Amino acid sequence: MNTLLFSVEETNLMCIFDTANREQLIRELEDSHKSIYDPDMHEICHNVIKKLTNMSDENFASIGLYIADEYTWEEE
Numbered sequence: 001m002n003t004l005l006f007s008v009e010e011t012n013l014m015c016i017f018d019t020a021n022r023e024q025l026i027r028e029l030e031d032s033h034k035s036i037y038d039p040d041m042h043e044i045c046h047n048v049i050k051k052l053t054n055m056s057d058e059n060f061a062s063i064g065l066y067i068a069d070e071y072t073w074e075e076e
Contacts, residue, residue, distance in 0.1 A: 013029075013041075013044055013045060022052055022060040026053060029052070032045065
């Protein structure tokens with residue numbers, strides 16, 4: 001199991017971009033990071049880049065990426 005957990009905010013940020021490829025996602029986040037002026041969003045973006053850089057492609061593939069507000073639990 002992946003020990004590098006992402007917060008809801010970090011997950012939502014990643015879902016703005018194409019999440020099919022970890023390296024491409026990192027490049028897109030790095031490009032966007034340069035133009036983020038909000039200190040909180042800047043930090044979130046920085047943290048996501050760091051976590052993605054430190055994880056393997058296998059771990060990345062095991063992450064269920066979805067925007068939190070769009071996910072609904074199925075009743076059992």
